[in-house]
Amino acid sequence: MVARLAGSSKLLRTMNVSASLEYLLDRGPLTRADLRGLTGLSKPTTSEVLRRLTEDGLAVVVGRTSGGPGPQAEIYAANPTAAYAVGVSVRETRVPSLAMAVCDLTGTVLGRVETAADFGRQAADDAVAAAIRDLCAGAGTDLARVRAVQVGVPGSYDPVAGVIRHIDVPGWDAPGILDRLGRRLDVAVTVDNDVNLAAVAERRHGVGHGTDGFALVWLSFGLGLAIDLGGGRLLRGARGGAGEIGYVPVGLRTSEIGTDLHGLVGGQAVQALARAHGLPAGTAADAVAAATGSLADPAAGAFLAALAERIAVGVAAVAAVLDPPLVVLAGEVGQAGGDVLRDAVTAALRTTTPLDTPIATTGVADDAVLLGALDSGLRQVRRALVDALRTP
Amino acid sequence: MVARLAGSSKLLRTMNVSASLEYLLDRGPLTRADLRGLTGLSKPTTSEVLRRLTEDGLAVVVGRTSGGPGPQAEIYAANPTAAYAVGVSVRETRVPSLAMAVCDLTGTVLGRVETAADFGRQAADDAVAAAIRDLCAGAGTDLARVRAVQVGVPGSYDPVAGVIRHIDVPGWDAPGILDRLGRRLDVAVTVDNDVNLAAVAERRHGVGHGTDGFALVWLSFGLGLAIDLGGGRLLRGARGGAGEIGYVPVGLRTSEIGTDLHGLVGGQAVQALARAHGLPAGTAADAVAAATGSLADPAAGAFLAALAERIAVGVAAVAAVLDPPLVVLAGEVGQAGGDVLRDAVTAALRTTTPLDTPIATTGVADDAVLLGALDSGLRQVRRALVDALRTP
DNA sequence: GCAATAGTTAGTCAGCTTGCCTAACAATCA
DNA sequence: TGATTGTTAGGCAAGCTGACTAACTATTGC
Numbered sequence: 065m066v067a068r069l070a071g072s073s074k075l076l077r078t079m080n081v082s083a084s085l086e087y088l089l090d091r092g093p094l095t096r097a098d099l100r101g102l103t104g105l106s107k108p109t110t111s112e113v114l115r116r117l118t119e120d121g122l123a124v125v126v127g128r129t130s131g132g133p134g135p136q137a138e139i140y141a142a143n144p145t146a147a148y149a150v151g152v153s154v155r156e157t158r159v160p161s162l163a164m165a166v167c168d169l170t171g172t173v174l175g176r177v178e179t180a181a182d183f184g185r186q187a188a189d190d191a192v193a194a195a196i197r198d199l200c201a202g203a204g205t206d207l208a209r210v211r212a213v214q215v216g217v218p219g220s221y222d223p224v225a226g227v228i229r230h231i232d233v234p235g236w237d238a239p240g241i242l243d244r245l246g247r248r249l250d251v252a253v254t255v256d257n258d259v260n261l262a263a264v265a266e267r268r269h270g271v272g273h274g275t276d277g278f279a280l281v282w283l284s285f286g287l288g289l290a291i292d293l294g295g296g297r298l299l300r301g302a303r304g305g306a307g308e309i310g311y312v313p314v315g316l317r318t319s320e321i322g323t324d325l326h327g328l329v330g331g332q333a334v335q336a337l338a339r340a341h342g343l344p345a346g347t348a349a350d351a352v353a354a355a356t357g358s359l360a361d362p363a364a365g366a367f368l369a370a371l372a373e374r375i376a377v378g379v380a381a382v383a384a385v386l387d388p389p390l391v392v393l394a395g396e397v398g399q400a401g402g403d404v405l406r407d408a409v410t411a412a413l414r415t416t417t418p419l420d421t422p423i424a425t426t427g428v429a430d431d432a433v434l435l436g437a438l439d440s441g442l443r444q445v446r447r448a449l450v451d452a453l454r455t456p
Numbered sequence: 457m458v459a460r461l462a463g464s465s466k467l468l469r470t471m472n473v474s475a476s477l478e479y480l481l482d483r484g485p486l487t488r489a490d491l492r493g494l495t496g497l498s499k500p501t502t503s504e505v506l507r508r509l510t511e512d513g514l515a516v517v518v519g520r521t522s523g524g525p526g527p528q529a530e531i532y533a534a535n536p537t538a539a540y541a542v543g544v545s546v547r548e549t550r551v552p553s554l555a556m557a558v559c560d561l562t563g564t565v566l567g568r569v570e571t572a573a574d575f576g577r578q579a580a581d582d583a584v585a586a587a588i589r590d591l592c593a594g595a596g597t598d599l600a601r602v603r604a605v606q607v608g609v610p611g612s613y614d615p616v617a618g619v620i621r622h623i624d625v626p627g628w629d630a631p632g633i634l635d636r637l638g639r640r641l642d643v644a645v646t647v648d649n650d651v652n653l654a655a656v657a658e659r660r661h662g663v664g665h666g667t668d669g670f671a672l673v674w675l676s677f678g679l680g681l682a683i684d685l686g687g688g689r690l691l692r693g694a695r696g697g698a699g700e701i702g703y704v705p706v707g708l709r710t711s712e713i714g715t716d717l718h719g720l721v722g723g724q725a726v727q728a729l730a731r732a733h734g735l736p737a738g739t740a741a742d743a744v745a746a747a748t749g750s751l752a753d754p755a756a757g758a759f760l761a762a763l764a765e766r767i768a769v770g771v772a773a774v775a776a777v778l779d780p781p782l783v784v785l786a787g788e789v790g791q792a793g794g795d796v797l798r799d800a801v802t803a804a805l806r807t808t809t810p811l812d813t814p815i816a817t818t819g820v821a822d823d824a825v826l827l828g829a830l831d832s833g834l835r836q837v838r839r840a841l842v843d844a845l846r847t848p
Numbered sequence: 849g850c851a852a853t854a855g856t857t858a859g860t861c862a863g864c865t866t867g868c869c870t871a872a873c874a875a876t877c878a
Numbered sequence: 879t880g881a882t883t884g885t886t887a888g889g890c891a892a893g894c895t896g897a898c899t900a901a902c903t904a905t906t907g908c
Contacts, residue, residue: 070475070495072893073866076468083462103462106869134882135876276694289777301779302668311776311809313769377705384703385681385777387693417703464868465891498894526857527901
């Protein structure tokens with residue numbers, strides 16, 4: 065239920081200013097007339113609202129109309145340099161590495177770096193803080209205007225305990241690490257599961273765009289699931305453990321196969337499956353990529369079919385619980401499998417359950433976790449600006 | 457994101473009146489001073505707001521304070537007779553039957569009936585419309601003031617197609633049946649899955665009260681799941697199919713046991729399991745009730761342990777996908793199993809997965825579906841009243 | 849024991865402030 | 879000339895503050 069808002073004419077003013085800023089952020093550059101149409105406010109009020117936003121440095125004139133009759137209308141936009149967002153992706157490769165980027169209020173990426181990081185030698189918060197300072201200096205952005213840092217980690221964040229769980233990167237399981245980073249940089253720091261952030265990117269840049277929600281199945285070394293409930297709201301679970309589908313049981317304990325989904329479609333299981341089919345298996349993704357590239361080889365086809373059948377078990381479980389409008393296959397393995405794997409899983413799903421949930425391959429070619437972190441940070445920055453106007 | 461509200465002083469007035477009505481509905485009887493504290497409005501404005509609400513018949517004076525110094529303050533409450541809600545539960549027993557109840561704006565049940573219904577002879581919408589008229593006449597409530605009818609059906613409602621799917625009650629699978637009922641009674645009619653409504657009742661009257669959300673596993677002849685995301689928001693899925701956990705696959709197709717959860721813990725499977733343990737099995741619930749009542753019998757204990765292990769598989773799948781703060785066992789079987797079954801499932805879950813989701817038995821002794829339908833209808837009525845004030 | 853009085857609270861009234869709207873107008877461009 | 883932009887002036891709606899009356903309790907004085 066909507067907040068029970070009550071107040072005086074002052075409230076009206078803040079609401080109108082805030083609503084106008086939201087329109088500028090969401091719909092891009094607008095003339096006074098456009099804004100009038102969106103808000104329903106009168107001409108003088110629209111002028112007054114824009115005057116205030118401009119005074120506060122939140123809106124700027126970016127041009128003038130031309131061609132039509134009458135004076136050239138001023139075109140207003142949210143000031144791109146009013147605030148910045150930083151996205152960070154902490155990776156758990158052979159060597160832990162950091163990817164980070166900074167963008168302005170319009171989402172334009174101003175700087176991006178990737179570095180190896182020895183979290184054994186340097187404390188995690190020190191390392192990240194230093195890297196963010198370097199990033200901002202290089203991009204020419206004022207650190208003081210960074211209003212949100214969104215970190216993505218390979219693990220689940222428990223907001224109740226304030227701890228990152230199930231994370232293998234050294235130093236990142238320490239409690240309070242975010243608070244320290246936040247205090248060091250004097251900015252709001254939030255953490256989220258990397259798969260969740262990949263789903264954010266999928267909504268903005270990939271096949272999740274415009275959907276009513278989707279379930280993103282992350283197939284990589286590990287196994288994960290992100291649940292977009294529509295409109296970008298993510299289901300995280302009581303302890304941030306929603307989507308830990310590696311734990312979905314497969315069969316009763318008496319079964320001969322792996323007892324859970326991780327044992328069936330986790331990276332090592334996929335490698336083992338490839339080897340069992342006589343295929344080379346550097347990594348799971350390599351094996352799948354090689355197989356999709358050589359479909360003439362019967363072993364490759366059989367491997368993919370067997371893999372698809374296993375994935376379909378997971379998708380069927382997810383679909384039965386959630387009935388998502390769409391299931392997205394992502395992660396290195398999902399990406400490597402491409403349309404071939406997607407079609408194979410679709411076919412396998414038909415034979416597994418009566419549900420016919422559409423399946424798609426990820427549409428994000430770039431680093432989904434980093435892009436998602438950036439977008440998530442940007443949304444927080446925008447919300448903070450709007451809310452700051454609402455409660456002055 | 458909150459609606460981008462913009463407008464003039466008229467908007468302010470409607471917002472304040474509407475917020476005040478919401479407080480009256482949620483917090484019960486209030487004096488002017490109480491309302492002032494909640495809304496932050498001034499004394500004259502509070503008076504004006506209450507004057508309007510009273511004029512519109514939405515609020516009434518229900519008493520006066522006494523004991524303190526000064527004049528006796530008037531105590532206002534939402535007018536219980538301003539609007540009514542009707543809840544209907546369509547049951548699929550040997551003979552299809554209808555349970556329905558009507559309540560006033562405070563939630564007080566004014567009338568309740570249960571009837572067998574021959575949907576073969578009489579069209580479903582005719583039968584329900586007639587029953588609702590009788591119900592209201594018997595309860596002395598004006599049918600014109602019934603602002604919402606919430607129907608619960610054993611099936612899933614697809615809002616896109618406007619059809620109830622997977623329903624075995626004759627006549628209820630016809631498209632447009634709700635529209636016809638709505639037009640006949642001139643009231644807003646909504647349908648929902650019976651298990652979803654049981655979850656609504658669980659939140660209001662049962663162990664779901666005050667929780668951050670829960671997953672309600674419905675064990676009866678069929679098998680179902682309702683997902684409360686917190687605050688009473690239910691996850692329904694793209695085609696209303698969320699929670700169809702009967703379709704969760706159990707094992708690959710090679711497995712020797714039932715290929716999905718329905719084959720494992722559906723009513724017939726439970727009966728078969730009881731028989732295999734040499735126990736009588738009139739219905740699944742009877743078998744479970746009998747077993748919990750005779751724990752000294754080793755066969756009964758073995759039966760319950762085997763059943764708990766199967767249920768734990770389903771709970772583990774749900775917990776891995778959703779990580780709910782709580783899992784509630786409900787339905788005839790869940791209720792019959794009581795604390796014994798709950799403890800057995802908890803123990804079995806420990807051996808199945810590393811997740812330790814708390815499990816509880818339903819706390820709703822009465823007809824959960826009917827109570828949930830009533831409560832859901834009541835919420836719609838309240839929302840309708842508040843929204844009607846907001847946009848005059 | 850009773851009445852007068854002081855103190856507190858409920859609710860209303862008057863005057864003021866804020867903010868938005870309508871209508872009119874000057875300026876600009878095809 | 880006609881359409882459109884943006885501003886100005888005047889008016890209206892709604893809420894707020896502060897003052898005031900009325901009502902009720904508690905205490906004091908006799």
